[in-house]
Amino acid sequence: xxxxxxxxxxxxxxxxxxxxxxxxxxxxxxxxxxxxxxxxxxxxxxxxxxxxxxxxxxxxxxxxxxxxxxxxxxxxxxxxxxxxxxxxxxxxxxxxxxxxxxxxxxxxxxxxxxxxxxxxxxxxxxxxxxxxxxxxxxxxxxxxxxxxxxxxxxxxxxxxxxxxxxxxxxxxxxxxxxxxxxxxxxxxxxxxxxxxxxxxxxxxxxxxxxxxxxxxxxxxxxxxxxxxxxxxxxxxxxxxxxxxxxxxxxxxxxxxxxxxxxxxxxxxxxxxxxxxxxxxxxxxxxxxxxxxxxxxxxxxxxxxxxxxxxxxxxxxxxxxxxxxxxxxxxxxxxxxxxxxxxxxxxxxxxxxxxxxxxxxxxx
Numbered sequence: 001x002x003x004x005x006x007x008x009x010x011x012x013x014x015x016x017x018x019x020x021x022x023x024x025x026x027x028x029x030x031x032x033x034x035x036x037x038x039x040x041x042x043x044x045x046x047x048x049x050x051x052x053x054x055x056x057x058x059x060x061x062x063x064x065x066x067x068x069x070x071x072x073x074x075x076x077x078x079x080x081x082x083x084x085x086x087x088x089x090x091x092x093x094x095x096x097x098x099x100x101x102x103x104x105x106x107x108x109x110x111x112x113x114x115x116x117x118x119x120x121x122x123x124x125x126x127x128x129x130x131x132x133x134x135x136x137x138x139x140x141x142x143x144x145x146x147x148x149x150x151x152x153x154x155x156x157x158x159x160x161x162x163x164x165x166x167x168x169x170x171x172x173x174x175x176x177x178x179x180x181x182x183x184x185x186x187x188x189x190x191x192x193x194x195x196x197x198x199x200x201x202x203x204x205x206x207x208x209x210x211x212x213x214x215x216x217x218x219x220x221x222x223x224x225x226x227x228x229x230x231x232x233x234x235x236x237x238x239x240x241x242x243x244x245x246x247x248x249x250x251x252x253x254x255x256x257x258x259x260x261x262x263x264x265x266x267x268x269x270x271x272x273x274x275x276x277x278x279x280x281x282x283x284x285x286x287x288x289x290x291x292x293x294x295x296x297x298x299x300x301x302x303x304x305x306x307x308x309x310x311x312x313x314x315x316x317x318x319x320x321x322x323x324x325x326x327x328x329x330x331x332x333x334x335x336x337x338x339x340x341x342x343x344x345x346x347x348x349x350x351x352x353x354x355x356x357x358x359x360x361x362x363x
Contacts, residue, residue: 004142006042008224013261013335014299021046022297023261036208036260040216040224046095059297060168062184068096069139071182073170074297076332079187082160086151086186087332088112089298090170093144100139102174107131109174110147115167121155137174146298153188163190203361208260208268209338212357213240221248223256230254230342238273238319238355245277246342247286247351256354257339259295263361264333268292271323272340272357276314282349288314289341292326297334305329305336314352325362 004015012035016023027035029045038044061074069092076087090110094100107130114122139145151168155161166188171181211225217233218224223244230252237243246254262268270292276284292305305326314320329336338359342352 004044004046006038006040006044008040008218008222009227010038010040011259011261011335012036012038013259015044015046037210060184060186062182064180064182065095066177066180068094068098068100069172069177070095071170071172071180073168073182073184075168075184075186076296077186079189079193080153081189081191082153084153086153086168088149088151088168088170089146089296089300090149090182091144091146091298092139092172094139094141096141098141102137102139102172103176104135104137104174106173107133107135109137109145109172111171111173112149112151113169113171114151114161115169116161116164121161121166122151123156124149124151126156146300148298148300161188163188203263203266203363205360208262208359208361209258209357210260213237213242214244214256214355214357215240215242217242226256226258228254228256231256234277234353236277236353240355243353243355245351245353246288246340247277247344247348250286250344250348250351252344254342254351255339257337259335259337260359262294262329262333262336264329264331266329266333267362268326268329268336268359269323269362270326270338270357270359271321273319273321273355274314275319275353276316277351277353278316279349283347284316284350285345285348286350286352287343287345288352289343290322290324291337291339291341293337293339294329294333295335295337296332299335302332303330316350319353319355 012023012026016026023035059075060078063072072091074089080086112124113120153161165185167183167185169181169183216224220233230248231244231246231254232248233242234245244256246256294303296302340354
C-alpha cells in the first residue's frame, strides 16, 4: 500500500479510478463511514496488492501487478446468454513511484482474447486496423490507461460459442511487457439459467452531497469540494455564510458540479435553492440547466439522465426552491455527476446564485 493525500475536488470514486482500485476497497481499507464524504488533506491508504475478484451479481473482475503496473480486467456481468454483448474494460495503472516508459511497435496498445479449454475462439484485434508507427508512452505515477472492447459471443467463424466457461485474457502490447496478461472468467449459459437480479437494499435518505451549502472555498473563485468554472463566492446566501454565483463573467458559460457514487436501478431526488442576481440597470438573458451525467466503473461517460431540468424563470429578489428526480439510473452506473450549467445569451449582464443543494436516494 501507499498513502495518498486528498486534494480539492477529489472524490472517492475518482481516486479509486485513478489508482486502479474500487470505492469498496478504499472504504474497507480506510474505515470510511460515508463514501461520499472525504476531506481535503485526509490521508488515504491505497491498496497495491492483489484485488479481490468481484462479488456475485457484479461483473467478473481480476487483477495482476507486473513491474509496477497494475493490470485490471473486468466485464459488466459474469453470466451471459447468446445474443448478449460482453462489455470488457482493461486498465493498466502505474502504481510505482516512478515514470514507466512503454514502447509500442504499432498503434495497437492492447489485445483481448477469449479461450475455451485453452483454445482461442475470439481475438479483439482480428477486426481492427492499426498504424504501423513506433511510439513511446510515458505513464506517470498514479496515471492509468483504460481500454474498452465488446465481444458478441461469436467465434472466429462467426458462429455463437458453446454454453461453457470462457477465459478472457488481456495483454499490454508494449514490447517489453507483451508476454504479461491478466485473466478473468465468464459463463455463457442456456436460456432459463440466468439467476434473478439481486434484491436491492433500501437506500439511505441522507444527503449524498459533500458541502451541500457550498461553504468551502480555497479563494473567492475556487470551491474546494465542488468543481466550478466561471464561478465565485458570494455572501448573499440562502443559508450559512456563502453561496455559489455562476457567471463571474456574465458573457461566458459557467458550471458548478460534483461527482459522486451512485447505483444502477435507483432513483434520486435533487433539490436546490436558486435566484437571479440582477445588476442595476442591466439585462438578464440566460438559461440555467441542471444535468445528471452517468459514468461506469471505469469512469467512462455512458449517458445523461433525461430530461435536463431547466427552471423557466428565477426570482431576482429572493431564493426559490426547485426539485426534480433522475428517473431510474441505467445498468452499468457507478458514478453520477450533478452539474449546474449557466448559458448566457446575447447581451446578458446578470448571474445566478445556487445554494443548499440536496441529493437523496428515493428508491
